[in-house]
Amino acid sequence: MTQKILGGMVVVVVLCAVYFKSDPRDSQARQTYRESHPTKLQNFFTAAVKDQANGASVLLITIDTLRPDHLGMYDYLRDTSPNMDAFAKTSTVFTRAYSTAPLTTPSIVSMLTGYNPNRHGIRLLWQRIDTDTITVVDHLHRAAYETAAIVSNIVLSKKACGLGDRFSFYDENVDEPEANRPEMLERRAVRTTDAAIQWLQNRRDPVRPFFLWVHYIDPHGPYDAPLDAPKDFTHDTPIPVEIERIAEYVREPDISDGAEYVDRYDEEIAYADREVGRLLQAFDTLKFAQPPLTIITSDHGENMMEGHKFFSHGYEVNDEVIHIPLIVRHPLVKAGTNDRITSITDITPTVLEFAGLPVPTSLDGISITQSTSNRIVYAEGLDSGGSGGLHRTLIGENSKTVVQHGRSNIPRDSWRFDLIADPKQQSPLTVSDSAAEFVQLCNLIRSDPDPGGRPVHLAGDQHSHGPVAGNTDAETMRALRSLGYVK
Ligand SMILES: [Zn+2]
Structure with a gap:
């Protein structure tokens, strides 16, 4: 271990102590959710999915930059996620899910291909997926699925990542300038949900199974939830930070209290949660030939002052940026928390299995329905x-x-x-x-x-x-x- 690393670790310990002193996660009240929720389910499928799951429509929701430990179902004390918490009560909540990279494009491509970045080749933002790399969407097309995506991060536009060409419908109407860097465009959650609901209502063939992926950007910095966001979090104890250490696109020139950035990050989560709730409500009114599969996850997390890292992500592999939420709902999946190690690469094989399609053995991911022992997952930060x-x-x-x-x-x-x-x-x-x-x-x-x-x-x-x-x-x-x- 080098001096440099050791020095960094000292900073990690000190700043963690400061942050967690006022961290809502430390309260005894966090047990409330756990007490009403079964834990460590080993056999959490009610039946062999291979025999029963077939042609399931899929709603895949990703929320950019979302840390699981800032969500109620992962024991966060603040009420950031009432809608997703309600959803989680009838779902399996995976407590040890990891992204393959703390960065949107490589992570999302892992999610949609089942491959780690060293195999799908996307390592950075603005890289385009190879035309011969097969995605879950390509498999689903062969099974006559209708496929659609509503994305709200500019790096997921067709031109930027190439994924849009795979879907039969790709809504990349990302046109709202970010607060601190107007050259970067985004789309807020209310419009993302509106677009997703509109697509659900306008489907040409209501019987045909579909795969709908909806990506929300809101918790990504800068943290500026709209004025009508449902929560207004405050704190008692300020946490002074050197403002130069805060990522420039997140930084507010007149705010050097780290706890206020955390408040605002949580407000963005609460805002996204409200809109996810609205989408789930619309989705749950649909009639399906087969029970649908619903997944909520994130592409990566965010540093919240741990170590020497302030409100950023992208380069390293500390848990704050690669640990992600993963919540899966299907009637064949028992509700509860599950502590097995999972990867964002598991989403492609899981979707294929619930669609009743063969899962390529070459994938790095493993369907969540498959038993695993001594699982080891990979991530990288470049x-x-x-x-x-x-x-x-x-x-x-x-x-x-x-x-x-x-x-x-x-x-x-x-x-x-x-x-x-x-x-x-x-x-x-x-x-x-x-x-x-x-x-x-x-x-x-x-x-x-x-x-x-x-x-x-x-x-x-x-x-x-x-x-x-x-x-x-x-x-x-x-x-x-x-x-x-x-x-
Ligand atoms: Zn991202």
Whole structure:
């Protein structure tokens, strides 16, 4: 562990302590929801989904930049999510769901393909998906599904990511300038829900199964919920922050109280929740030939002053930015919380299974209906700004291993967390160079077609392929360590 990392960890501990002192999550009252909700369901399917699920229509809701621990069903004390909490009472709430990247485009492409970023090739914003990469939408078309998407983040526009070409209907009417950077466009939740409801009501064939994906942008910074947002959160104890440390597009020049940013973030969640509730209400009035599958999740989280990171996401793999909510509702799924490890890549195989379609064995994701043991999921954070801080992680039941490397494929540093002894991940441990996860990550980095994290395909037809290197075995790693390349 380098001095630099250790220094960073000291900051992590101190600032976490400050933040959590006034954190609504620390109240005893958080148990209320748990007490009325069964936990740790092992067999949470009422029957074999393969036998019974077939042709289910799917509503997939993603809410950008949404941390699970700021939602009621994940024990947040503030009433940010009454509508989603009500939905969760008849759903399975996955407590250990992870994104593959703390960034919209790579994460969403993982969700819609079932592949990790090193396999689908999208590492940064504004990269377009390869035309020969198969998405869940392509599979569903072959089964005569009607497919539609309503997106509200400009990086998900057809031109920016290429996903729109896969859907039979793609609403990218994203035209409201962001508060602090007018060149970035978004669409607020009220219009997103209006568009989704309109599509549901205007479907040409009400009997045909459909796949509708609705992406909300609102909790993404800057945190400026509309005046009619349902909640107005306040706090008693200010948390002074150096304003220069706050991401520029989130920063309000006259606000240096970190707790106020948290209030405003929560107000955005409450606003999105109101609109998700309105969409769910409209969806639940529809008549279906088969019971529908409904999923609520997020593309990534947000740093809320933990460590040295203030109201941002995008580059690293700390849980605050890669841990996501995942809530799944279907009559074959028992309501309750489930602590198995899941990945955003699991959504594609899950949808295929409930549609009654075969699940390709090549996917990185696993349907939530399939039993797993010793599951390990992957995530990465690649800095598009060129600082050279690239982080890759493998997360298992009991431990999380991180390898950092620069714009080469040679690991620079590594650490791990014992998730049993240190669930808040405040005490990084040394990684043995023979540890399975470490070797696996090094192999992945070396065999990655884009090991420096540069985009394989940039929008605008710029190509930047890195060399495909061979695998790195333990012996090579020892040699690299002896040369000082790897700690
Ligand atoms: Zn995002």
